[in-house]
Amino acid sequence: MSSEPNPDQPTDPDRPEHTPDGPERLLRWLERLPKVAVFLSVLVITVAILMTPGKAGAVLTLVLAGASGYLVYATWPRHTARASRLARVVVVLALLTLGVGKLFL
DSSP states (O other), X not given: OOOSOOTTSOOOTTSOSSOOOTHHHHHHHHHHSOHHHHHXXXXXXXXXXXXXXXXXXXXXXXXXXXXXXXXXXXXXXXXXXXXXXXHHHHHHHHHHHHHHHHHHO
16 A cells, blocks of 8 residues: 555645644644743643642642653753753752652641
8 A cells, every 4th residue: 555645635734644642742732822821821720739738739739740741751852952951850850849748748
């Protein structure tokens, strides 16, 4: 079977030839969102999670750390500057530390 496109079959310009999956799909979806809305949403969610007391706050902080870690993993090849990578890892480690600290306080 040939992998060349069929000239008799109409092509949909909105559908890409390669359908991304995993981190690439998430990043493409995030890329289409308005930048200000993404920033404000993440800011509100982060402040709300960090202000939540007790075990629920600890679990939510650890979930936030996991989501941040996943985004760091997904965007790692795009950030070649050592300082940029280091800053992202430090933020994830800080969230992990806060989450674990909330568990025991």
